[in-house]
Amino acid sequence: MKKFFGFMLIFLFLLLAACSGDSDEETTPDATTDDVEQSNENQEETAEEGEEAITLRMSWWGSQNRHDMTNEIIELYEEQNPHVTIQTEFTGFDGYFEKMAAQASGNNLPDIMQQNFGEYVNQYASQDLLADLGPYVEEGTIDLEGVADTVIESGKVDGTLVGIPTGTNALVATYNPSAYEEAGIEPPTHDWTWDDFVDIATQYHEATGDYGTRLAEPGNMFDYYLREKGYSLFNEDSSGLGYDDDQVLTDYLAMNKDMIDAGVMPGYDVIQQVQGLEDELIVRGETPLDPTNWSNQVGTLEKTAGEPLEMVVLPGENNDQGMFLKPSMLWSIGKNSEHKEEAAKFINFFTNTVEVFEVIGSDRGVPIKPEVREALQPNLSEIDQKVYEYVNYVAENSSPADTNYPPAASEVLSHLEDIDEMVMYGQITPEEGAQQFREAAESVLAE
Incomplete structure (x- = not known):
């Protein structure tokens, strides 16, 4: 099976390369020369202040609404962490994992990637492509205090934590x-x-x-x-x-x-x-x-x-x-990432910051941290209130996910x-x- 998966990765890489000129896939616009120069200037200024300038690649799938909200969250993170620049890669769900397979074949997975619970995260974990997030939780870089054990377990494959749920769904x-x-x-x-x-x-x-x-x-x-x-x-x-x-x-x-x-x-x-x-x-x-x-x-x-x-x-x-x-989706870190610690810090920011969910609402599920849910509850929009109530109903009228x-x-x-x-x-x-x-x-x- 591993040989077959490896072959498919190479095949998909070649296929995507051949088709890239005609693709109508929704992706992040290419950076302009001015954008790159500005980014370099910002990183140089940050480096002069004593912090290492870090660039993280981050990928996800979703609707245009999700793309817009996620970009707003990234801007908030970069404002609070000026030494970090996040390069975004997003598409619709169709084609997302074909693109990821091509990147995996070149040992070039993003630092932070959105993963799908079930067949896909298990497949990537079986190929040893995802970083073990357990140490970052144990040392407190990713704070999961108060998160239900069943939620944390949903991010594990064969006992290894390879994904942090973005929310429940x-x-x-x-x-x-x-x-x-x-x-x-x-x-x-x-x-x-x-x-x-x-x-x-x-x-x-x-x-x-x-x-x-x-x-x-x-x-x-x-x-x-x-x-x-x-x-x-x-x-x-x-x-x-x-x-x-x-x-x-x-x-x-x-x-x-x-x-x-x-x-x-x-x-x-x-x-x-x-x-x-x-x-x-x-x-x-x-x-x-x-x-x-x-x-x-x-x-x-x-x-x-x-x-x-x-x-x-x-x-x-x-x-x-x-x-x-189930987890709405998971945040994973590519095992090939050279900046796992910084990637883990962003995942922690997303998981524990109330302002993140004020921006994104229920689009990535109901927050997994109890204190975040409690902080949001009084000001939920009407539709988010309905989603929360629905998820609560399912929690009481369901059986564990396979x-x-x-x-x-x-x-x-x-x-x-x-x-x-x-x-x-x-x-x-x-x-x-x-x-x-x-x-x-x-x-x-x-x-």
Whole structure:
């Protein structure tokens, strides 16, 4: 598997290099000559004052709203730490890890990087690409006093702390209450089932002609679907799938395929045209329901939509078993970084500074430090208040997140996405899709 991953890193590096001239990926604008000269002058002045001038590279994915807020936070940090200059690299989620793979192949990962809980952080940790953050916590450079042990554990892979959660997060079905009111349809509630999900979406489509729900790509949704039914995507030792009966995946695929065929749910031809959160169907008024969100995304959706949105847990008779809290994302430090201590200081700043979350709200989840949450509570915006309340509800009505993602999990999920797409396009049946996924997953996990 390590040989395969190494090969893929090299391949992706060459591919990205070849395509870079035509890329429309959202990235940080190149620094101008004046910018570089000004940065050099600032660093020289700082060096003259006795502190070593440090430049850190920092990468993340997200919406334009997140980019703007993160840049504001970086400016605040640089004002307080004039010897530090942070070079930013940001994209949408699509393409982020391909770009990271190319950087990893050249031993050039950023000093500070946003990592994704589960398959990706496990994959990078398995390749020994992430720094051990434990010593920085032990010596107090990163202050995690008062943070719940379960939250800290979520940043560990095989016992090593490789990521500091930016906040806590939960899956959410987001809906537009005014759209349901205008259509004369009752919106979903926390106790809805999968039959309710299909019925509500179908009623709305029949009443309005619009889509009743957004298509749910299978990665997070099928993982939840399995948990809600008492299974998991991977077995305990990550050597195979965590369910034996392929009828589970067959039923899931058939439910979505039937809704697409009926016009209740859009197919991939529509979804693949969506350009980030600000362009989602619920924002454009083309559906009242989006079951694919994380709680930290709802603020951006509501802000862009320009009207209130509401949140419920995902459907299912046992949704308290399916629901879970997870890190919204993680801050990691590249093992190749020459400035790990300074990178750790920025992560500490982000984790412990109230002003950071006054800027970013709930976009990176509910803060992990109790005193930060308490300081923010009286002045939360209406949408952030709703997010906090929702996360609190999930905390009381959920089960622990699965952490047993094998290093090859991203490859397994890629097969699931490809098979889901073939089923939704009618190229193979749900039964064939379920069988093909098992064969592909077992082949990958056996390597």
